[in-house]
Amino acid sequence: MAILEARNLTKYFGVLAAVHSVDFSVEKGEILGMIGPNGAGKSTLFNVVMGVYRPDKGEVVFKGKMISGLKPHRICRAGIAKTSQMVQPFNQMSVFENVLVGGLHGKGLPLSRAGKEAEEILEFVGLGGLKERPSGSIPVPARRRLELARALATGAEIILLDENMAGLNPTEIEEVLRLLREIRKQGKTLIVVEHIMRVIMGISDRIMVLNYGEKIAEGTPGEVANNERVIDAYLGEKRCFA
Amino acid sequence: MLLFLQSLLNGILLGGIYASYSAGFSLIFGVMGVVNIFHGEMVMLGAFITYWMFTLFHIDPFLTIPFSALSLFIFGYLVQRFVINRVVEAPPMISYILTFGFHLIIAYTALWVWTADFRTVTTGYSGLNADIGGIIIPYARFVTFVLALIVVAGLYLLLNRSEVGRAIQATAQDKEMARLMGVNIHRIYAITFGMGAAITGIAGSMLSTYFIVFPQMGLPYTIIAFCVVVLGGMGYIPGALWGGMILGVVQSLTATYLSAGLSGAFTFILLFIMLIVRPAGIVGKGIVE
Amino acid sequence: MSRRGPKALFITIVLVLLITPYSGMSGYLIRLFATIFLWIGKTGCWNIISGHTGYIDFGAVGYYGIGSYVTALLMTKGHVPFLVSALAGGLVSGLIALPIGLPTLRLRGAYFGIATLAFAEAMKQILLEFDKTVEVNFFEGPHGITLPMGPPNEFFYYIGLAIMVAVVGITYRIRGSKFGYALRAIREAELAAELSGVDTLKAKVEAYIIGAFFLGLIGGVEAYWLTYITPHMVFDVFITIQMVVMSLLGGIGTVFGPVVGASFLTILYELLHRDFPYTYTIIVGFIIVGIVLLMPKGIVGTRTTKGRVRKI
Numbered sequence: 001m002a003i004l005e006a007r008n009l010t011k012y013f014g015v016l017a018a019v020h021s022v023d024f025s026v027e028k029g030e031i032l033g034m035i036g037p038n039g040a041g042k043s044t045l046f047n048v049v050m051g052v053y054r055p056d057k058g059e060v061v062f063k064g065k066m067i068s069g070l071k072p073h074r075i076c077r078a079g080i081a082k083t084s085q086m087v088q089p090f091n092q093m094s095v096f097e098n099v100l101v102g103g104l105h106g107k108g109l110p111l112s113r114a115g116k117e118a119e120e121i122l123e124f125v126g127l128g129g130l131k132e133r134p135s136g137s138i139p140v141p142a143r144r145r146l147e148l149a150r151a152l153a154t155g156a157e158i159i160l161l162d163e164n165m166a167g168l169n170p171t172e173i174e175e176v177l178r179l180l181r182e183i184r185k186q187g188k189t190l191i192v193v194e195h196i197m198r199v200i201m202g203i204s205d206r207i208m209v210l211n212y213g214e215k216i217a218e219g220t221p222g223e224v225a226n227n228e229r230v231i232d233a234y235l236g237e238k239r240c241f242a
Numbered sequence: 243m244l245l246f247l248q249s250l251l252n253g254i255l256l257g258g259i260y261a262s263y264s265a266g267f268s269l270i271f272g273v274m275g276v277v278n279i280f281h282g283e284m285v286m287l288g289a290f291i292t293y294w295m296f297t298l299f300h301i302d303p304f305l306t307i308p309f310s311a312l313s314l315f316i317f318g319y320l321v322q323r324f325v326i327n328r329v330v331e332a333p334p335m336i337s338y339i340l341t342f343g344f345h346l347i348i349a350y351t352a353l354w355v356w357t358a359d360f361r362t363v364t365t366g367y368s369g370l371n372a373d374i375g376g377i378i379i380p381y382a383r384f385v386t387f388v389l390a391l392i393v394v395a396g397l398y399l400l401l402n403r404s405e406v407g408r409a410i411q412a413t414a415q416d417k418e419m420a421r422l423m424g425v426n427i428h429r430i431y432a433i434t435f436g437m438g439a440a441i442t443g444i445a446g447s448m449l450s451t452y453f454i455v456f457p458q459m460g461l462p463y464t465i466i467a468f469c470v471v472v473l474g475g476m477g478y479i480p481g482a483l484w485g486g487m488i489l490g491v492v493q494s495l496t497a498t499y500l501s502a503g504l505s506g507a508f509t510f511i512l513l514f515i516m517l518i519v520r521p522a523g524i525v526g527k528g529i530v531e
Numbered sequence: 532m533s534r535r536g537p538k539a540l541f542i543t544i545v546l547v548l549l550i551t552p553y554s555g556m557s558g559y560l561i562r563l564f565a566t567i568f569l570w571i572g573k574t575g576c577w578n579i580i581s582g583h584t585g586y587i588d589f590g591a592v593g594y595y596g597i598g599s600y601v602t603a604l605l606m607t608k609g610h611v612p613f614l615v616s617a618l619a620g621g622l623v624s625g626l627i628a629l630p631i632g633l634p635t636l637r638l639r640g641a642y643f644g645i646a647t648l649a650f651a652e653a654m655k656q657i658l659l660e661f662d663k664t665v666e667v668n669f670f671e672g673p674h675g676i677t678l679p680m681g682p683p684n685e686f687f688y689y690i691g692l693a694i695m696v697a698v699v700g701i702t703y704r705i706r707g708s709k710f711g712y713a714l715r716a717i718r719e720a721e722l723a724a725e726l727s728g729v730d731t732l733k734a735k736v737e738a739y740i741i742g743a744f745f746l747g748l749i750g751g752v753e754a755y756w757l758t759y760i761t762p763h764m765v766f767d768v769f770i771t772i773q774m775v776v777m778s779l780l781g782g783i784g785t786v787f788g789p790v791v792g793a794s795f796l797t798i799l800y801e802l803l804h805r806d807f808p809y810t811y812t813i814i815v816g817f818i819i820v821g822i823v824l825l826m827p828k829g830i831v832g833t834r835t836t837k838g839r840v841r842k843i
Contacts, residue, residue, distance in 0.1 A: 050726060076728040084726075090719035093712075101716045104709045106728030111709060154728050277641040328824060334640045335587050336823055339779065342772075343819030350812040461768075465652070468645050501664055507656035510649040517646040518634040 001064065003028040003189055004049075004080070004158055008058035011048050018044040020213040021058070026158070031180070031190045033204030033221075035197075037233055041213040042193045043085060046160045050082050051075045062158075076106050081156035083147035085163045091136030095127055098135050098146055099153045106154025118153060125149045125179060141172045148179070158189045165194055177203055201225065209233070248377050249498040250491060255383045257490025258483070262390030263445035263463060264470035265397055265482040266438035272477025273414040273434045274330055276337045280345035281467050282460030284314055284439050286352065288446025289455045296363050296450075303363055303451050304385070310447040311440040318439025323432040330431060345460070352457035363450045386448045391483075393441055398479050400437075410434050414477070469513045475523025485523065537787050538703070545696055552685055561684045565756075567797045568691030570777065572749050574789035575698035577774035580742035582784040583711070584735050585718035586636065590647030591746060591774055593631075593654045594624040596766040598747025599754035600658065603676040604669075606755070613681070617751030624747025625740050632739040636732060648768070655766035675761035678754060687756050694752065695790075698745055703786045705738075714738055718784065776815055779822050782829030791830050 002025035011019040019041045026032045034042050047053050049060050051072040060068040067075050081102075090098050099121055103114030122128050125145045130138055135146060144164050151159050161180075165173050173196070180190060180203060194200045200207060201221040209217040209224060211233040217224055224230055267281045291310040295301045321344070329336045372379045401407040412420040413430045421427055453459075466489070473488050474481025492512060496505040516523075552561055573595065581588045598620030605616040635646045662672045670676075681687075705711040713734040716724035725731045754760050773796065781792025796815070803811040822829060 052722070052726075071730075072722075072725045073728050073730045076726055082726055084723065088720040088723035090716050090723070092719060093715060097712065101712050101724065101729065102727045104712055104728075105716075105724075105730070108728075150723075150727055271641075277644075325820070325824070332827075333585075335585065336827065338587070338641065338644065339775070340820060340823040342775075343816045343823065346772075346812050346816030346819065348816075350809045350816065354809040354813070465648070469649075472642075472645065501660060504656070504660050504664060507653050507660060510653035510656065513649040514646055514653065517638060517642050517649070521638065521642055 002026055003063055004191075005061045006045075006049065006058065007061070009045065009048055009055050009060065010057035011044055011053055012056050017213050019048060019055075022210070022213075022215050024208055024215065024218070026189055026191060028157075028189055029184060029187060030205050031184055031192060031203055033200040033207040034191060034193045034210065035195070035200055035207060035224075036210035039212075040210040042210055043162055044213075045210070046082055046162050046191075046193070049075075049160065050080065073105070076154050076156070077108065079155065079157040080160065081106065081151035081154045081158075082160040083144070083151055083162055083164045085166070087140075087143045087147050089135035089138075089143055089146055092134060094132050095135050095138065095142075095146055096122065096131040099149045102150040102153030103155075106156070114153075121149050121152050124182075125152075126175070141168055144168070145176075145179075148176075152183070156188070158191065159183070161190060161192045161194075163193055163195065165196065165199060173199060244376050245498065249494050251377055251379065253491030253494030254487060255379070255387045255490070256494060257487035258387035258390040259383070259445070259449065259486070260466055260470050260490055261482045261486030262386070262393055262448065263442050264467040264474075264486060265394050265479055266440075266442035266445075267464075267467040268471045268474070268477055268479060268482050269397065269441075270435055270438040271471065272479075273410055274326075274431050275334060276326060276330065276341065276435075277334065277468075278438075279338055279341040279464060280348055280460070281442060282462065282464035283345055283348040283352075284318070284442040284460075285446035285449065285463045286349070286455075286457060286460040287317070288314055288443030289450040289453075289459070290352070290356065290446075290457075291443070292447040292450045293361055293363055293455050296365075297361075303365060303447060307444050307447050310443045314443030315436040315440035317436075319432045319436035321439075322435035323428070326435065327428045327431055330428075345464075349457055349460055356457055358456060358458070361455045363455065365451065368451060380452070382451045386451070389448055390445070393444060394479065394483055397437070397441060401479065406430075406433060466509075469509055471523075472513060472516055472521070473523060478523065481523050541699065541787065541790070545692070548692060552688060558684060561688050563797075563801060565684060565688040565691040566801075567794050568688070568695040569749055569753060570773070570793040570797050571790050572691065572694040572698045573746065573770070574774050574777040574781070574793045575695070575702055576742040576745045576749070577771075578778045578783065578785075578789050579698075579702055579705070579745075580739050581775075582778055582788070583705070583714035583718060584738060585784075586735065587640075587644050587775070588647045588739075588742075589644045589768075589771055589775075590649070590651035591742070592766055592768060592770040593647070593651035594628060594743040594746040595750035595753075595770060596651070596654060596658075596762070597624045597627060598750030599760050599765040600670065600676070600750075601747070602751030603678050603754050603760055606678055607676055613755055617748055617755070620751030620754075621744045621746075621748035624750070625744035628740045628743035629736065632736045632743075633732070636735040636739060651766055651768065651771065655762045658762040658766070673761060673763070675759055675764075677759050678757075681755045681758060687752065690752055694745070694749060699786065699790065701741070701745075702789075706786055710734065710737070715784070776819055778829075780818060780829055785829070788829050795830075 005025040007023055009019055009022045010017060022045060036042055048055050051070050055068050059066055062078060062080060067078060090101065096118055099118040100114055103109050103117050109117065122131050125148060127142060127145055127149060130142060148164060165176050168176065177199065184190060192200065192203065204221055206219065207221055207224045208215060209230050216229045216233060217227045263285050267278060270276055270278050288310045291313060292303050292306045295306045295309065296303055326337065326340065329340055367381055370381045372381060401411055409425050409430055413425055413427055417427060470482055470485035470489055474483065474485025489509065493505045493509060496508045577588065577591050580591065601620040601623045602616040605611040605619055606613060631650055635643055638646055658670050659672050661670050662668060713724065713729045716729055717731050717734060721731055750765060754765065777792035777796050778789055780795060781790065782788030800811050
């Protein structure tokens with residue numbers, strides 16, 4: 001059974017359907033890539049899954065239970081976490097404390113356990129050296145890693161990554177990809193949104209393509225790369241190449 | 243029935259007056275996101291300018307309006323340019339604490355310098371009323387009402403038809419975009435604040451003809467401006483008229499049929515409910531953070 | 532850890548303060564200290580609600596007033612002893628904070644401030660007009676309520692000290708706790724906190740109720756001390772303003788900020804208000820502007836060294 005399933009998801013902003021009748025499912029341990037031109041609805045879809053928006057139609061089912069309509073913190077505690085496109089560290093708090101919050105409230109651990117796990121996670125993502133620094137003052141690539149660390153601390157089984165690698169140089173990207181593969185080895189499931197084609201093609205087991213809020217293609221990287229509709233969406237007259 | 247109509251009319255006139263001094267508040271919030279807690283002090287300053295010009299130089303209150311408008315414009319422009327612009331990028335909490343500090347400084351300095359005495363501006367026509375079929379319409383209030391409509395309409399036109407106005411709207415809608423198009427954001431903010439101050443000063447000048455003028459009068463006006471703008475929609479200028487009318491009528495009717503004191507309680511309860519149920523205002527066009 | 536320093540200092544000062552009245556301190560000083568303790572208490576409460584979460588509460592005096600009135604009414608009409616009445620004042624305030632907090636804490640920024648202000652002002656108006664409108668003789672409206680004569684100032688000195696220690700202590704405990712982390716996360720990035728599993732509404736409401744309870748309790752204590760209360764006195768928005776400024780000055784969101792801010796401003800007020808009544812407020816205005824522009828973290832908060840996060 002798929003660990004996460006979305007059926008007929010639709011979300012309107014005013015009269016515009018940002019997401020329209022989207023179905024998808026993810027298997028446990030999979031890495032699903034999601035691509036689409038700017039404004040295709042990828043972030044909105046993530047926000048609907050996370051409970052930031054209620055879907056106007058459709059539902060989201062996680063491990064057999066309906067989660068659509070629940071508040072984000074409940075969905076987080078149930079086991080899904082998300083990194084944000086615009087990173088939002090708890091600025092005045094240290095890197096360590098940021099991750100601590102995830103463990104305390106997402107996983108529900110007592111203070112000492114959460115502290116130990118936070119240390120371990122920070123080592124794992126390579127932020128151990130920065131752990132006492134105020135999170136608002138660390139460089140951008142580190143902040144993105146922090147988002148990931150915080151998501152891991154919540155004990156999430158599924159992590160939604162919303163353009164976590166934007167603006168990183170190739171070396172940094174390789175580092176993150178290595179981390180993601182490690183995370184998958186630990187049994188977690190990932191849904192990755194990125195604009196850098198070779199990244200998505202390289203890491204995803206399957207890819208889903210959105211355009212104008214609708215799913216227009218789904219399949220292996222090879223299938224998707226050769227799909228006419230996908231090529232049109234990206235290179236069509238009215239759209240710029242993302 | 244007559245009582246009801248009179249009460250209703252009073253409410254509407256009152257509403258127009260409320261709108262006149264709330265429009266500036268809405269403008270400032272709409273463009274800069276600043277909740278200006280010394281807003282009432284600008285009403286007070288406008289009123290005092292008129293008071294002094296009338297008392298010392300015997301200039302008719304309505305003729306002092308250009309002077310008060312200009313003074314408040316300069317005042318607002320300078321305050322924004324040199325102080326508030328520094329915190330405009332910071333979280334909103336900072337700007338209302340800052341403006342709150344200004345409220346204390348201005349109100350209490352005025353209190354110190356001008357003393358707490360109540361003052362009035364009484365002209366030859368202050369007490370005159372028109373009597374239409376048993377319903378009394380005080381001239382001064384009516385003229386103020388008309389002026390209020392003119393001011394709000396004028397502001398609306400300025401925002402939509404002039405180049406400065408469009409720059410202001412662009413800045414309000416998308417700061418970064420406006421900046422990319424060559425708009426000097428900080429200058430626009432200063433101009434906007436100046437405009438908001440000027441309109442509020444005009445309102446203050448007009449109000450002096452029938453409300454009591456004293457240094458501490460500001461805070462209730464600020465609170466009413468909050469209410470009006472929440473009712474009508476923050477940042478939506480025509481909403482100031484709707485909000486003003488609704489508030490004016492509610493207050494007038496509760497004062498007539500229940501008690502004058504309770505109309506105050508009603509105002510706050512109404513405000514509270516509006517904020518929870520429909521923060522975007524009656525017409526729904528307000529900015530909700 | 533760097534918290535030991537200020538904590539040890541605070542405890543030492545408290546111990547000293549416990550015995551100073553016996554060393555022959557003048558009545559004036561006893562009263563002054565009691566006033567300072569209670570202001571630290573009030574500011575600390577406001578800080579619990581607003582300092583940690585970043586939701587600026589402009590209606591805090593509402594709970595202070597409710598506590599005052601509950602205590603006054605219980606003592607005058609119910610002949611209930613003081614301590615029980617004051618605790619009841621706190622409890623009622625805490626209870627009322629729930630239905631008020633739940634809807635308002637969903638609002639953002641300026642709207643929360645306005646809504647809470649509206650709440651406090653509405654309470655004042657209701658208490659002023661209720662009796663007249665419903666034609667009873669209960670709240671006494673603008674005439675106010677006179678409480679039974681209370682014990683001498685020393686009593687309020689010790690109660691004030693106890694409350695101050697309680698409030699500061701609770702703030703200290705919260706700060707290093709799971710709850711405290713939730714509150715701070717909410718202030719920094721509420722959505723991110725929610726996404727990380729923090730039940731933001733519950734945390735905000737809990738902080739709000741705790742603050743309201745203690746404000747109600749303090750309201751009851753001060754009602755007894757003042758012996759006479761009216762709606763204008765105990766629902767005075769200036770009380771909220773003092774709490775805000777004292778927090779700002781000392782350092783919003785810190786544990787000892789309220790202590791520093793409240794002490795400083797109470798003493799300043801004492802020095803100025805008799806001879807230069809308006810000057811105090813004008814100075815406060817300048818302090819506010821100065822702090823916002825120059826030292827936004829307040830006196831205590833600015834002691835965070837660059838690059839390292841010190842928990843004060």
